[in-house]
Amino acid sequence: MLILAIVGMTMLVSLIFYVYNLGDQVSRRLSQQNVADAVAVSGAGQMARCMNVVAMNNVAASRAVALVPVMDGIPLSGEMAHGELQAWRQGMDRTMSQMRSEGALSSDVKAKVLDGMQALYDRLLRQERTIKPVLDMKHLLEEAAYWAIRGHGGAPPHGSLWRTAVTMDEFSQATVAAAGVLSQANAVRFAYDNLGDHNVDSAAFIVPILPKLPAHRGDLADFSPPLRQRLRVDLEAATMVMENGSGGAIPHPAWPYRLGPWARLLHYPDRYMVADERFRDWFRQQDPFYWQYHGRHKRGWRRPWGIRVPVGPRRTGTRKLRSGRRISGPSAGGGRAGRAAGRGHGAHRGGSYSWQPTRLIVRGYRTFGPYEWAKSWVTSYAYDALGDSRFREYYDKLSTTKLNYIFGPVNPQLATIHYPIWITDLEKARLENDEHGNPIKKVLTRYYYIEVISKKREGSAGWADSITSDNLGDPVAKEFSGWMPPENLKAKVFRNNAKVTGPEKVGILPMWRFTSEGKETILNPDGTVEDEWPVYFSWYFIFGGVDVGPDEYPIANPANWDAFDEPPAPTVMDGSDDGGAGIAGGEYYSDDPDVGARREHFAYLSIIRTGTKSAVWNQKFKLSNPTKSIYTLAQAKIFNNSSWDLWTQDWQVQLSRVIDWEDWTRRLGLGLTDVPLTEGMVREEDVSTCYEFMRSWLPAMADMSIHH
Numbered sequence: 001m002l003i004l005a006i007v008g009m010t011m012l013v014s015l016i017f018y019v020y021n022l023g024d025q026v027s028r029r030l031s032q033q034n035v036a037d038a039v040a041v042s043g044a045g046q047m048a049r050c051m052n053v054v055a056m057n058n059v060a061a062s063r064a065v066a067l068v069p070v071m072d073g074i075p076l077s078g079e080m081a082h083g084e085l086q087a088w089r090q091g092m093d094r095t096m097s098q099m100r101s102e103g104a105l106s107s108d109v110k111a112k113v114l115d116g117m118q119a120l121y122d123r124l125l126r127q128e129r130t131i132k133p134v135l136d137m138k139h140l141l142e143e144a145a146y147w148a149i150r151g152h153g154g155a156p157p158h159g160s161l162w163r164t165a166v167t168m169d170e171f172s173q174a175t176v177a178a179a180g181v182l183s184q185a186n187a188v189r190f191a192y193d194n195l196g197d198h199n200v201d202s203a204a205f206i207v208p209i210l211p212k213l214p215a216h217r218g219d220l221a222d223f224s225p226p227l228r229q230r231l232r233v234d235l236e237a238a239t240m241v242m243e244n245g246s247g248g249a250i251p252h253p254a255w256p257y258r259l260g261p262w263a264r265l266l267h268y269p270d271r272y273m274v275a276d277e278r279f280r281d282w283f284r285q286q287d288p289f290y291w292q293y294h295g296r297h298k299r300g301w302r303r304p305w306g307i308r309v310p311v312g313p314r315r316t317g318t319r320k321l322r323s324g325r326r327i328s329g330p331s332a333g334g335g336r337a338g339r340a341a342g343r344g345h346g347a348h349r350g351g352s353y354s355w356q357p358t359r360l361i362v363r364g365y366r367t368f369g370p371y372e373w374a375k376s377w378v379t380s381y382a383y384d385a386l387g388d389s390r391f392r393e394y395y396d397k398l399s400t401t402k403l404n405y406i407f408g409p410v411n412p413q414l415a416t417i418h419y420p421i422w423i424t425d426l427e428k429a430r431l432e433n434d435e436h437g438n439p440i441k442k443v444l445t446r447y448y449y450i451e452v453i454s455k456k457r458e459g460s461a462g463w464a465d466s467i468t469s470d471n472l473g474d475p476v477a478k479e480f481s482g483w484m485p486p487e488n489l490k491a492k493v494f495r496n497n498a499k500v501t502g503p504e505k506v507g508i509l510p511m512w513r514f515t516s517e518g519k520e521t522i523l524n525p526d527g528t529v530e531d532e533w534p535v536y537f538s539w540y541f542i543f544g545g546v547d548v549g550p551d552e553y554p555i556a557n558p559a560n561w562d563a564f565d566e567p568p569a570p571t572v573m574d575g576s577d578d579g580g581a582g583i584a585g586g587e588y589y590s591d592d593p594d595v596g597a598r599r600e601h602f603a604y605l606s607i608i609r610t611g612t613k614s615a616v617w618n619q620k621f622k623l624s625n626p627t628k629s630i631y632t633l634a635q636a637k638i639f640n641n642s643s644w645d646l647w648t649q650d651w652q653v654q655l656s657r658v659i660d661w662e663d664w665t666r667r668l669g670l671g672l673t674d675v676p677l678t679e680g681m682v683r684e685e686d687v688s689t690c691y692e693f694m695r696s697w698l699p700a701m702a703d704m705s706i707h708h
Contacts, residue, residue: 032608032632035194035204040606040636041653043187043206047604048638048651050179050213054172055649058570059261059370061168062226064161065406065568066247066371070378071161072145072558073399076417078134081391084420084547085131088388088446089124091424091545092117095510104507108464113540116450116472123337123388123474130385145558147565156565159558165568169217172571179213181678183604188681191608201611201629203686206604207664209671210678214574214601215646218251220567224407225249226647227371231263234364238263247369250647251572261648262367306363314354321350321525327469329518330497332449332539335478337387341451341469347523375399388477390420398555406559414554418443421549426510429546430485441551445484446544450475451537458515458538468520468535477544486512489541503541510543573646593637594659602638603656605664607631607690631693633658661702665694 096117099110143149148156157163184206191204230246231253232239238255250260324347334340382391394417401415420443423429434440452458455466484492486503489512494500502514514537521532561567575597593603609629635658642650658664668691675684694702 028610029630029632032195032610032630033634035191036606036608036632036634037655038194039187039191039204039206039608040604040634041655042190043183043211043606044604044636044638044653046183046186047179047211047213048653050175050182051215051638051646051651052649053175054213054215054571054646055261055651057168057172057175058647059226059649061165061568061570062223063370063374064164064168065223066227066369066374068145068159068161068406068558069399069402070371070374071141072402072556073395074134074378075138075141076555077391077395077398078131079138080394080420081386081389082128082131082135084422085124085128085389087422087424088544089121089128091422092121092124092448092542094424095542096121098509099511102507102509104509106459109458112452112464112467112470112472113450116470116475116540117542119473120338120448120475120477127386127388131389131391147559147561147567156561162568169568169570173217176213176215176571180208180211181681183211184209184678185681187606191606195608195610203609203683203690204607205682205686206606207668207671208604208674209668209682209687210674211604212601214597215571216574217569218572219569221407222251222570222572223568225251225253226260226262226369227403228407230369231259231367232364233259233263233367246367247371248367249369250643250645251570257644259643260367260645261643261650262369263365264643265648265650303368304360304365306361308358308360311357311359314356316352316354318352319348319350322348323525323530324348324523324527325520326523327453327518327520327535329453329535329537330494330500330516332451332476332493332514333478335449335476338448338474338476339471340476341453341471343469344520347525347527349526371403401555402558405557408559410561410563412557414557416552417555418551419549419553420444420547422446422545422547424543424545426543429483429543440548442483442546442548443481443551444547445480445482446546447478447480447484447486447489448475448542448544449478450540450542453518453535453537455520455533455535457536483546486510486541486543490514493541502539506540512541514539514541571646573644593639593656598637599660599663604636604638605658605667606634606636607668608633609686609690609693629689629693631690635659659703661694661697662699665691665699668694 096114099114099117102110105113143158144160146159147162149158152158157166187206188204192202195202195204225240225247226249227247229240229242229249231249232241233255236255238253238259240249240253248260248262250258250262253259253263325344326346327343331343332340378395379392382389382395386392397417401417405412429442429445431440451471452467453469454463455468456463478493480492486505489503490496490500494514497516500514500516503512504514505512516537518535518537519532520535522530524530559567593599609631611629635656636653637656638651638653640648640651642648668687672684672687672691675682675687
């Protein structure tokens with residue numbers, strides 16, 4: 001009995017050890033598979049991270065290059081705008097001084113006209129002060145924008161924007177060179193952080209042994225599409241159009257997989273579009289997320305186009321009754337700045353109205369890039385703050401010319417621009433020749449007009465109190481091409497209207513008066529006339545000046561490198577100029593990640609090997625595995641759902657099914673020659689052992705085993 005008990009106890013203990021060791025092996029196998037999955041994602045993820053870094057650098061460099069013409073166009077534009085504003089203001093100050101002692105006008109008329117002139121003077125002074133700080137920044141802007149700056153030590157680039165672009169270029173080159181080593185290092189480090197110390201019984205690495213980021217350094221011209229060429233994208237194709245300044249394309253776009261971040265990454269909302277504030281509440285009821293999208297089209301990088309379709313039933317509303325007030329008579333029209341006197345408004349009958357809510361179905365869009373975006377901030381501000389000056393016209397020509405310099409030949413012949421010089425003295429402006437007898441070319445003539453509409457004739461008692469409309473707070477500035485003598489104003493402005501009298505010169509001032517008659521009508525809500533009476537128009541045209549500046553002022557070139565300099569360039573994907581056909585296996589854009597170039601460059605296999613030593617009584621519990629190792633494998637893929645290029649920061653990683661054992665075995669064998677380049681992270685004997693193990697399996701058997 002004792003012997004049976006001992007035998008039974010031995011068998012029971014052996015069974016317990018067996019079950020324990022079996023569970024331990026299964027647990028280790030599952031844990032090791034998790035490590036393999038994580039290592040594949042870690043190695044591929046580092047490569048995706050490097051690709052996103054290159055994309056970030058390319059976009060950042062394109063923005064730096066875009067800012068060169070944007071910023072370098074400001075100093076000369078500001079100088080010319082400041083000069084003309086100063087000349088106009090000084091001319092207006094001189095006319096106002098003469099006006100105060102002029103006896104040709106009655107005191108109440110003189111007071112009103114002086115009010116208008118003072119408002120005009122203040123407007124010009126305000127704009128002059130707005131542009132003045134730009135003159136003080138001229139040196140700083142030039143230090144940012146010019147490749148080579150005279151007097152600076154060291155080799156160019158000297159300008160901070162160019163240095164930024166070159167730094168991004170060098171950063172990208174370093175990233176591409178180190179991407180493979182970093183990917184393997186990240187995978188190996190992650191593996192041994194989970195497996196423990198690196199010993200003879202363990203191995204961990206990814207295949208390819210030394211991954212390669214499939215990219216090369218392009219040239220400066222590859223910055224042209226993001227800055228100058230826009231994409232027109234629809235549901236079936238994408239067309240790149242040369243347009244100086246729109247931008248938003250990328251080099252060698254291909255529909256629909258490679259269109260770049262400005263076309264793909266930043267989305268334009270396909271949401272309801274309304275033009276009236278009153279209807280937004282209704283749209284919010286129909287679409288709770290409406291408020292999140294309203295106005296976002298101003299922040300995107302696309303201008304959509306499409307068709308409008310009805311959405312829901314027609315809506316109805318009630319319009320309030322409103323009486324009307326209308327002034328009819330001749331008009332001097334608008335101008336570059338200022339406003340004409342108001343002419344009233346119409347009447348509303350009231351009653352109901354209906355409207356049909358619509359939705360814009362986007363059929364396509366046009367891109368714009370960093371140059372147009374940055375430039376629009378300058379021109380939009382100038383439109384609001386520098387309305388009298390021609391800053392926007394100067395700036396548009398200067399910035400566009402400088403942008404084209406960047407992509408033109410080395411040391412090009414400089415383009416020219418008209419430099420304004422204003423003569424605000426009327427007698428000098430009338431001269432046909434200068435002091436040397438040469439003809440004076442007159443480019444532009446400027447006048448201002450003050451408009452007053454009153455119920456009483458000018459000069460009669462109570463005239464000032466009878467004024468019903470005027471533009472004394474914001475007189476109009478009108479410009480005429482070439483020389484416009486005051487005697488021709490009636491024909492040009494009023495088209496020789498017989499109801500307009502004038503021009504009548506006001507004393508010795510450079511000012512001319514026009515008058516006319518009209519009527520003011522009060523309308524009932526139904527449009528019938530309730531009452532009307534005559535009104536009297538007075539226009540005072542003031543000479544502003546004539547531009548006699550030269551047309552051949554040279555436009556400096558910020559891209560002033562020579563043939564020995566190396567300007568910045570983006571890093572572009574290999575084969576992007578031929579659709580990827582030149583890269584092993586064909587296009588990048590196959591939907592199948594396990595064929596062609598997608599598998600060759602964007603598929604990664606992790607291999608983890610550990611020993612089979614049993615946890616308990618290893619001498620008796622040995623596995624029959626001839627390799628005495630546990631192998632686990634995992635495959636990961638790199639992809640970009642937005643755009644397959646090195647401009648769009650949307651490279652991601654995902655685990656995928658392990659497929660094509662024979663190809664992985666081949667690539668592992670080829671990787672033996674790359675082991676020394678890993679700087680000791682991967683041992684040659686580990687790769688050889690894993691290679692022999694994979695080669696020993698028949699591909700068909702291996703594929704069935706890993707897919708069971």
